[in-house]
Amino acid sequence: MMRALNRTNKRRTLIFGIDGGTWDVIEPLMKRGVMPCLAQLNEQGAWGDLVSVVPVNSAAAWSSILTGMPPEKHGIYDFFSWHPVKKKRTSVNATWLPRPTLLDLLGQTGRVLALKIPMTYPPWPISGKMVSGLPTPDDESAFTYPSDLAAELNPLIEKGSAYRARELNREGRLLILRQLKAAQRSLERMTDHLLKDADYQTCFVVARDIDELQHFFWDVLSGKDEFGYRPLVDEYFRSVDQYLARMLDWAGEDARVILLSDHGFGPVEGVWHLNDWLRQKGFLSLIDDYENKGDSTELSFGIRVSYAIRRRVLRQMKRLGMKGSALERSLEALKMRSQRYTDLGGIDWHGTLAYVGNVGEEWLPVYINLQGREPHGIVTPERYESVREDLRQTLDKSEEPAVLAVHRAEEIFDIEDPKNSTAPDLLIETISSAVQSDFGLGNSKAYESIGNRNGCHRRQGMFLLAGPDVAPQQDAAHLLDIPATILAWQGCQVPRHFCGRVLQECIPEVTFSDTRTTVESTAAEKEYLSEEEEAGVRQKLESLGYL
Ligand SMILES: [Zn+2]
Numbered sequence: 001m002m003r004a005l006n007r008t009n010k011r012r013t014l015i016f017g018i019d020g021g022t023w024d025v026i027e028p029l030m031k032r033g034v035m036p037c038l039a040q041l042n043e044q045g046a047w048g049d050l051v052s053v054v055p056v057n058s059a060a061a062w063s064s065i066l067t068g069m070p071p072e073k074h075g076i077y078d079f080f081s082w083h084p085v086k087k088k089r090t091s092v093n094a095t096w097l098p099r100p101t102l103l104d105l106l107g108q109t110g111r112v113l114a115l116k117i118p119m120t121y122p123p124w125p126i127s128g129k130m131v132s133g134l135p136t137p138d139d140e141s142a143f144t145y146p147s148d149l150a151a152e153l154n155p156l157i158e159k160g161s162a163y164r165a166r167e168l169n170r171e172g173r174l175l176i177l178r179q180l181k182a183a184q185r186s187l188e189r190m191t192d193h194l195l196k197d198a199d200y201q202t203c204f205v206v207a208r209d210i211d212e213l214q215h216f217f218w219d220v221l222s223g224k225d226e227f228g229y230r231p232l233v234d235e236y237f238r239s240v241d242q243y244l245a246r247m248l249d250w251a252g253e254d255a256r257v258i259l260l261s262d263h264g265f266g267p268v269e270g271v272w273h274l275n276d277w278l279r280q281k282g283f284l285s286l287i288d289d290y291e292n293k294g295d296s297t298e299l300s301f302g303i304r305v306s307y308a309i310r311r312r313v314l315r316q317m318k319r320l321g322m323k324g325s326a327l328e329r330s331l332e333a334l335k336m337r338s339q340r341y342t343d344l345g346g347i348d349w350h351g352t353l354a355y356v357g358n359v360g361e362e363w364l365p366v367y368i369n370l371q372g373r374e375p376h377g378i379v380t381p382e383r384y385e386s387v388r389e390d391l392r393q394t395l396d397k398s399e400e401p402a403v404l405a406v407h408r409a410e411e412i413f414d415i416e417d418p419k420n421s422t423a424p425d426l427l428i429e430t431i432s433s434a435v436q437s438d439f440g441l442g443n444s445k446a447y448e449s450i451g452n453r454n455g456c457h458r459r460q461g462m463f464l465l466a467g468p469d470v471a472p473q474q475d476a477a478h479l480l481d482i483p484a485t486i487l488a489w490q491g492c493q494v495p496r497h498f499c500g501r502v503l504q505e506c507i508p509e510v511t512f513s514d515t516r517t518t519v520e521s522t523a524a525e526k527e528y529l530s531e532e533e534e535a536g537v538r539q540k541l542e543s544l545g546y547l
Pocket residue numbers: 019020057058059211262263
């Protein structure tokens with residue numbers, strides 16, 4: 001009995017994440033022969049649509065994949081949240097994830113290689129090795145576990161693979177493709193290096209850049225290709241397919257293979273400056289001298305540049321021991337100015353009932369400025385319900401073409417009292433192909449046709465399971481079903497807090513136990529990034545359009 005179990009456990013597991021993956025893009029690519037390896041897996045596997053969590057973004061979704069929990073249980077709704085003491089926006093990070101994570105549990109059955117999974121910075125000790133994913137400040141930071149691994153990997157990372165500020169003209173888009181390819185080549189080199197010596201049982205890698213590519217090339221992917229990018233975009237997907245083939249070689253014929261997206265993708269035709277809309281409707285006030293500072297889109301390029309310069313200078317000053325100088329003080333002023341935009345600094349909180357703090361895609365999150373919960377809250381708990389209802393009805397009745405439905409937090413999340421939760425108080429479900437929202441302030445129009453992105457997230461993504469014990473079929477699943485299925489399939493006990501369903505119908509030969517173990521999850525001690533790390537994270541997220 002023991003021997004049989006051990007033999008089963010020697011099978012390797014490949015978990016291959018496709019950030020923003022959707023069959024809408026992948027299927028035509030398979031048909032045209034661009035992704036032959038994925039096409040073959042698709043024929044042999046169980047596959048289908050994967051419904052993600054809301055809000056629909058990488059931070060919330062990858063946190064759910066890593067913890068097996070919905071956002072209301074792990075508490076991460078986006079890349080940014082309020083710092084409870086400093087009362088400013090701060091980036092969330094891996095220390096916020098409740099433990100044990102999927103990686104910790106998989107580590108109990110064999111060594112794990114975790115490569116570029118979003119929300120794994122700072123990396124933590126696992127049974128194996130970890131190279132942290134988005135948002136990791138930069139390649140000089142402590143982005144690996146064990147930490148000395150970074151020095152081995154740094155020479156393998158191509159110069160020019162880091163994201164930087166860009167505009168969506170022809171030059172800019174070609175630069176994006178060059179950067180994405182350089183990042184893909186760097187990932188391949190790191191993978192080859194890491195798989196050389198250690199005997200891993202599980203490899204979990206994420207092709208994160210597909211999300212990025214789709215944000216900027218959705219027009220090309222949906223057939224509008226006036227500048228002839230198609231061959232270059234195809235070439236990129238072909239390289240991802242070849243990378244998948246490389247990973248399948250490592251995994252071996254009897255491997256368990258799990259492909260999954262964090263969310264799907266679709267077209268976007270406009271941006272809704274929701275804070276400006278809230279101001280027009282009387283729910284939000286701006287500080288007196290805020291007006292006429294120009295449009296946020298215009299300013300964002302300047303902010304990106306100022307962050308980049310500031311970080312470089314700060315690092316240099318640290319080396320030279322120049323802390324406390326006049327230069328540092330003027331850099332502080334620069335920081336203050338950029339924070340007006342990224343930290344919602346233009347909002348007059350004394351006159352604000354509701355606001356938007358994060359970028360929204362398909363499901364747009366809105367917060368009530370609740371006293372006691374929000375750092376600058378003015379809405380008393382007694383008034384909460386009437387303010388929220390007033391806003392809900394204003395949204396419902398408004399002429400805004402994008403609004404499909406407005407949901408209260410407790411209709412979406414498993415929470416008793418939205419006032420005691422950090423979940424968005426309202427979620428605006430938008431019609432597909434309509435808008436994404438930002439938190440820009442001071443724009444003359446609340447709506448604009450989109451400037452630099454033509455694709456954005458959708459709740460519906462994709463999954464695929466393959467292996468000798470998988471029954472080929474089309475199925476549908478929820479994002480949370482995947483981590484539960486991975487654990488059960490690998491022969492691990494599935495803890496109760498991994499609340500998804502094990503996809504038994506896809507793996508009918510194996511009978512999974514229904515009982516869940518009571519491994520109590522522990523909320524990790526939340527830590528906050530250093531100022532330098534924080535600036536690095538912001539710079540990265542800014543260039544991706546999350547700021
Ligand atoms: Zn994503």
